[in-house]
Amino acid sequence: MGLLTELKDSISRVTDRLFTDEEPKRIGIYGPPNAGKTTLANRIARDWTGDAVGTESHVPHETRRARRKEGVEIERNGKSVSIDIVDTPGVTTKVDYEEFTDEMEEEDAIRRSREATEGVAEAMHWLREDVDGVIYVLDSAEDPITQVNTMLIGIIESRDLPVLIFANKIDLEESSVKRIEDAFPQHKTVSLSAKEGENMDEVYDNIAQYFG
Amino acid sequence: MPKATNADDLDGPDGVQIDLISGERMERMATTEKIRMILDGVHDGNIVILEEGLTPDEESKLIEMTMAEISPDGFNGIEIETYPKSETRDSSLLGRIMGSNESTAKLTVIGPANQIETLHKDETLISALVSRN
Numbered sequence: 001m002g003l004l005t006e007l008k009d010s011i012s013r014v015t016d017r018l019f020t021d022e023e024p025k026r027i028g029i030y031g032p033p034n035a036g037k038t039t040l041a042n043r044i045a046r047d048w049t050g051d052a053v054g055t056e057s058h059v060p061h062e063t064r065r066a067r068r069k070e071g072v073e074i075e076r077n078g079k080s081v082s083i084d085i086v087d088t089p090g091v092t093t094k095v096d097y098e099e100f101t102d103e104m105e106e107e108d109a110i111r112r113s114r115e116a117t118e119g120v121a122e123a124m125h126w127l128r129e130d131v132d133g134v135i136y137v138l139d140s141a142e143d144p145i146t147q148v149n150t151m152l153i154g155i156i157e158s159r160d161l162p163v164l165i166f167a168n169k170i171d172l173e174e175s176s177v178k179r180i181e182d183a184f185p186q187h188k189t190v191s192l193s194a195k196e197g198e199n200m201d202e203v204y205d206n207i208a209q210y211f212g
Numbered sequence: 213m214p215k216a217t218n219a220d221d222l223d224g225p226d227g228v229q230i231d232l233i234s235g236e237r238m239e240r241m242a243t244t245e246k247i248r249m250i251l252d253g254v255h256d257g258n259i260v261i262l263e264e265g266l267t268p269d270e271e272s273k274l275i276e277m278t279m280a281e282i283s284p285d286g287f288n289g290i291e292i293e294t295y296p297k298s299e300t301r302d303s304s305l306l307g308r309i310m311g312s313n314e315s316t317a318k319l320t321v322i323g324p325a326n327q328i329e330t331l332h333k334d335e336t337l338i339s340a341l342v343s344r345n
Contacts (some may be wrong), residue, residue, distance in 0.1 A: 094289025
């Protein structure tokens with residue numbers, strides 16, 4: 001193949017890539033530890049592909065490495081959106097292995113904390129480099145105004161990434177979606193229970209609308 | 213009569229060092245330098261107070277570098293508190309183009325996670341308890 005033809009093909013590939021809408025959007029699921037990110041990722045993946053993404057647990061930092069489920073096709077109201085779901089470890093500024101020693105042996109706790117720190121670092125790096133949109137999951141039974149939440153939402157805003165806030169765990173008695181809406185009024189908040197599958201229709205409507 | 217110096221006094225004063233870093237000093241530094249300075253201070257058990265705070269990008273890099281330095285039985289991370297950002301910040305298109313959205317964070321307090329505990333925070337006050345550990 002001649003140099004000119006190669007160049008033309010190369011330009012054509014680049015322009016095709018620029019103007020096609022077929023590439024799945026990489027949607028990062030972010031939020032603090034134990035907000036229910038993996039439960040939500042699994043719910044979405046199971047509903048649309050039949051497979052789960054990862055293991056769910058009540059122990060913080062169960063998800064220590066980002067996990068990706070590729071090519072999840074969500075169809076809503078005649079509109080179809082293809083997304084890669086990236087389930088990330090809970091973001092925090094500190095990890096102490098002793099927090100896990102009630103649940104496991106010291107050696108396992110140390111390994112867990114090491115993996116957790118690597119996972120958080122990776123998730124932060126991806127947020128700067130590799131995601132097209134963010135689903136920010138919060139436990140609606142907890143106070144949303146924490147330094148990490150405010151900081152993360154600020155980082156997401158500074159990158160101009162589309163973000164949907166999911167107020168999870170509405171099945172809990174102490175849940176307050178309004179507290180989350182009041183904390184981040186500049187963003188759309190959708191309430192749900194990923195565990196019970198409550199309000200998932202609205203979840204999918206909003207995913208299709210925001211990331212489609 | 214002056215009091216005799218005992219051996220403990222030679223180890224230096226017993227207290228917590230607070231580094232107050234001016235916005236002017238931070239302005240002259242690259243992102244990596246700023247983060248290195250903060251983490252070195254926190255590793256030494258100091259409380260670092262930044263007059264101008266960090267940009268969102270710098271905050272994300274601070275978290276990433278903090279994670280890389282956490283070790284069992286050693287450094288277990290940072291506690292960070294920042295005043296909420298000003299409501300009057302310029303979020304217009306022009307403001308974004310000019311980058312004025314990048315550095316509106318107010319004063320930021322950073323310390324070792326095992327030594328600093330935030331007792332109260334609102335728009336005008338950060339109240340923290342610092343233990344000598």
